[in-house]
Amino acid sequence: MDLLAPISRNLIAPLWAKWEKSPYLSHYKRFLKTQYAPLETIRESQTAKMREIVTHAYRTCPFWRERFDSCSIKPSDIHQLEDLRQLPLLTKTDLRTRLDDMISTDYSDRSRLTRHETSGSTGVSVEVFSDEESDQFKRGAVLRSDEWTGWKLGERRALIWGNPQIRTNWKGKIRRFLLDRDYVYLDTLKMDEAAMSQFADALVAAPPSMLFGHAHSLYLFAGYIQAKRPNVKIRPHGILSTCMVLHDYERNLLEEVFQCRVVNRYGCEEVSLIACDCEKQEGLHVNTDALFVELMDFQGNPCPPEQPGRILVTDLCNRAMPMIRYEVGDTAVWAGKPCSCGRTLPLFSQIEGRVADYVMTNKGEYISGISLTENFACMVDGIAQLQIVQEEIDRFTFNIVKAPDFGESTLTRLTELVRKRFGNAAVYQCVFMDKIPQEKNGKYRFCISKVKKEFQ
Numbered sequence: 509m510d511l512l513a514p515i516s517r518n519l520i521a522p523l524w525a526k527w528e529k530s531p532y533l534s535h536y537k538r539f540l541k542t543q544y545a546p547l548e549t550i551r552e553s554q555t556a557k558m559r560e561i562v563t564h565a566y567r568t569c570p571f572w573r574e575r576f577d578s579c580s581i582k583p584s585d586i587h588q589l590e591d592l593r594q595l596p597l598l599t600k601t602d603l604r605t606r607l608d609d610m611i612s613t614d615y616s617d618r619s620r621l622t623r624h625e626t627s628g629s630t631g632v633s634v635e636v637f638s639d640e641e642s643d644q645f646k647r648g649a650v651l652r653s654d655e656w657t658g659w660k661l662g663e664r665r666a667l668i669w670g671n672p673q674i675r676t677n678w679k680g681k682i683r684r685f686l687l688d689r690d691y692v693y694l695d696t697l698k699m700d701e702a703a704m705s706q707f708a709d710a711l712v713a714a715p716p717s718m719l720f721g722h723a724h725s726l727y728l729f730a731g732y733i734q735a736k737r738p739n740v741k742i743r744p745h746g747i748l749s750t751c752m753v754l755h756d757y758e759r760n761l762l763e764e765v766f767q768c769r770v771v772n773r774y775g776c777e778e779v780s781l782i783a784c785d786c787e788k789q790e791g792l793h794v795n796t797d798a799l800f801v802e803l804m805d806f807q808g809n810p811c812p813p814e815q816p817g818r819i820l821v822t823d824l825c826n827r828a829m830p831m832i833r834y835e836v837g838d839t840a841v842w843a844g845k846p847c848s849c850g851r852t853l854p855l856f857s858q859i860e861g862r863v864a865d866y867v868m869t870n871k872g873e874y875i876s877g878i879s880l881t882e883n884f885a886c887m888v889d890g891i892a893q894l895q896i897v898q899e900e901i902d903r904f905t906f907n908i909v910k911a912p913d914f915g916e917s918t919l920t921r922l923t924e925l926v927r928k929r930f931g932n933a934a935v936y937q938c939v940f941m942d943k944i945p946q947e948k949n950g951k952y953r954f955c956i957s958k959v960k961k962e963f964q
Contacts (some may be wrong), residue, residue: 510665510717512686516662520686523785528812535648539797543652543851550852554800555589557824562586564612565830571602571609572830589800592822593810598834603634603778615639615828615885624777630745636778637958639828646780646825649795653784659718664689666711666744668721668729670696670946680774691716692963694724697946704732711742723749724952727758730765744768750775752952774859776836779823783856791843793853795816801854803842804832806874813844814858816876838862840878865955869930884925890918893944898957904936909943 525533537865538836540551543830565572603610621637651661661663667690675802684690694707707729711719717743719726720817735742745763750773759770771785774792779799783792794801803817804810811817815909816839823831843857865877877896884894893909906922919938924936946952 513663530644532644532647536651550796568612568614571606575905600634611829621828626777626871637829638826640828646798651782656786657748663717665718666692666716668694714928717745719744720748723752723754730762734765744922779821786849788849790847791855791857816841868959869956870901882953888921890914895944896955900932908937
């Protein structure tokens, strides 16, 4: 029994927030109500925040003043959320080449800002700065979605993470023990059998309320427990999967092994939390308190429900470096109906993965990488892991980790699927390996397209 949890939640957390002069708990309590607000109220709040951030951006950021003027638009022309479509997209190239001009003159001292740097796993690393008020606002929103797992503030968490940043100074150690409760890590860059065994032992000795980590790394750990430690009973209240697209087969194994629900979170370093599953697991609720999100198809049109679209985010609270219609680089699908949980926050039915990982056929059609890899994984026996690399329009490499039942029938079925998905002109080679290589940040990419797309 975790006797420290209620003390941490009801005493330590409020006192620590007061000491830090952080309002995140106040934001969190308000967000518990706004998640059930009428949709009209949510839009009114977003619209008011959007008008304020647009006006601020034009007044204090040379980049945005130049961009508005080049389009012959004034902030006063932006009345409704849909009016933002008059502005061109904000790209990663803009962030890399115009960073100085994008930071507000009201926040010229960067030492007082938080710096966020993306991993650059698709070849483009960028940095973004945010102000403290924005950080604490979003911290409250993250806490709200964390608790959708069944975990509560102050309870223990165990993390499966790449390059874990463990606080080593006195303040960090005290905070980690009394408040964050992130008491044990499994480094995704060192997930050998010995490390996973030690991690499992730690979870048994001090059971966590939440297991948090990269989607595929969580899946690998679940596979280890199932195969090597089947008698070990690890039963967190919930699992929070993030940083990578969560496949259905991965979720199924996690829920089977750990006997709890898996909550899927989507976000990015540039704007933090974008959307998250709730306990009903019917889709991902968009963080409308902090963001306005659009989905745009490959022709530049707004997407109706059930149609995949590129994700555009307008940050409604970061005044240090306003982000307006930022193309994250991923795709998602709007749900066609609200979630049965009663929350009115707009809902993604699914995250489709990176735009860069879409495979383009010789007919000009686009196939989602996440759909493709899941389709192959579920329809081809004998493959433990598969990475699809589109080298050219009709040439592929399949990096394969063999399962025990791998055989001639596996290759026959693979050929059938290649013909069906990519056409008779497609050729491929198989490269067999012990494991799929990770990115430098510990993440995995299971579909990589090297073909230049028209929309990139």
